[in-house]
Amino acid sequence: MRLEKRAQVSQAMLWGSPILAVLLTLVAGALLFVVMGYDPFASLRAFFVSPINSTYGLSELAVKASPLVLIATGLAVGFRAGVWNIGAEGQLTLGAIAGGGVALLFWGMEGPWILPLMCLAAIGGGMAWAAIPAFLRVRLGVSEILVSLMLAYVALLLLSALVYGPWKNPEAFNFPETRVFSDSALLPIILPGTRLHLGVAVTVVVVLLAWFFMTRTLFGYQVRVVGAAPAAARYAGFSRDRMVWISLLASGGLAGLAGLFEVAGPVGGQLLPTISPGYGFTAIIVAFLGRLNPLGILLAGLVVALSYLGGENAQIEVGLPQAVTGVFQGMLLFFLLATDVLVRYRVRFGAPRLAGA
Numbered sequence: 001m002r003l004e005k006r007a008q009v010s011q012a013m014l015w016g017s018p019i020l021a022v023l024l025t026l027v028a029g030a031l032l033f034v035v036m037g038y039d040p041f042a043s044l045r046a047f048f049v050s051p052i053n054s055t056y057g058l059s060e061l062a063v064k065a066s067p068l069v070l071i072a073t074g075l076a077v078g079f080r081a082g083v084w085n086i087g088a089e090g091q092l093t094l095g096a097i098a099g100g101g102v103a104l105l106f107w108g109m110e111g112p113w114i115l116p117l118m119c120l121a122a123i124g125g126g127m128a129w130a131a132i133p134a135f136l137r138v139r140l141g142v143s144e145i146l147v148s149l150m151l152a153y154v155a156l157l158l159l160s161a162l163v164y165g166p167w168k169n170p171e172a173f174n175f176p177e178t179r180v181f182s183d184s185a186l187l188p189i190i191l192p193g194t195r196l197h198l199g200v201a202v203t204v205v206v207v208l209l210a211w212f213f214m215t216r217t218l219f220g221y222q223v224r225v226v227g228a229a230p231a232a233a234r235y236a237g238f239s240r241d242r243m244v245w246i247s248l249l250a251s252g253g254l255a256g257l258a259g260l261f262e263v264a265g266p267v268g269g270q271l272l273p274t275i276s277p278g279y280g281f282t283a284i285i286v287a288f289l290g291r292l293n294p295l296g297i298l299l300a301g302l303v304v305a306l307s308y309l310g311g312e313n314a315q316i317e318v319g320l321p322q323a324v325t326g327v328f329q330g331m332l333l334f335f336l337l338a339t340d341v342l343v344r345y346r347v348r349f350g351a352p353r354l355a356g357a
Helices: 011-036 040-048 055-080 088-105 114-140 144-164 198-216 218-228 230-236 240-263 279-289 294-317 324-339
Strands: 002-005 345-348
Touching: 011 040, 011 294, 011 324, 040 294, 055 088, 055 198, 055 218, 055 240, 055 279, 055 294, 088 114, 088 144, 088 240, 088 279, 114 144, 114 240, 144 240, 198 218, 198 240, 198 294, 218 230, 218 240, 230 240, 240 279, 279 294, 279 324, 294 324
Parallel strands: none
Antiparallel strands: 002 345
């Protein structure tokens, strides 16, 4: 068996390899369950079927997928342009801090203007945090990968400092949490009896708008050219620095909005020391699983969100350890990278034929 370079990129494998990666992850997961001493069929059922066999389960899947899709859509813009924002977790956290700060500023007040103002503050907070690596990249040539990643941990420490310090609820018996936001600062529920909130609908709208801009506008064309052929982009007059700014600010703003949607929705309307199970990092997997296409990211987000729900459900039904969620996400990324080889290479069996034979 050998790999043979294709004459051109295989469009079939470009979209088929993520599906193959998911199937290989299922097979590897089943084998892992056997090694651990669990029934593989019962475990896979608890992981991938039981969490979504009801309306409530499907709504929870959408709630889990929303921040992943929103962040990954922003990241995909930068990744296509060759701008590598790895610190979306920090931008999510800053968005939650900025938007939550507005809610606390107007705590006890009601009004339809509070939630939109929180959204604007969250977008601004995420963009401001992303502007730091953008500035350092454009002005000093510093890698945005390292700067954005390190700033993610700074943001988490800032959040802890606030909820343990000046923003701590004085009536919370010394627990590290802020006051609960007023009703006007919470996301409206769009499906009674579930946690499906308005932010999910906003995420779908953002995905459709991103798809339009990336596939039907000059901006999307510039993004693809800058990422795929930098020399051609310079010849055409497309500014690389401008693309760095746009990519990082767009991804930072969407990550910040995702952070607000979490604290004003599933988290329960308050800031806590931890508001995300790592959505900013997991969204990188979602972006590549969706082939950096907003519509593909929407489907990929649902698949990866199921790993979160499945991990929680499998702990209850089968007794699997909590770490199994991270293991599945890691295997998915591994197989995705492995099957990506098939986009540019094909597998051949037998000895290679000699020229002229």
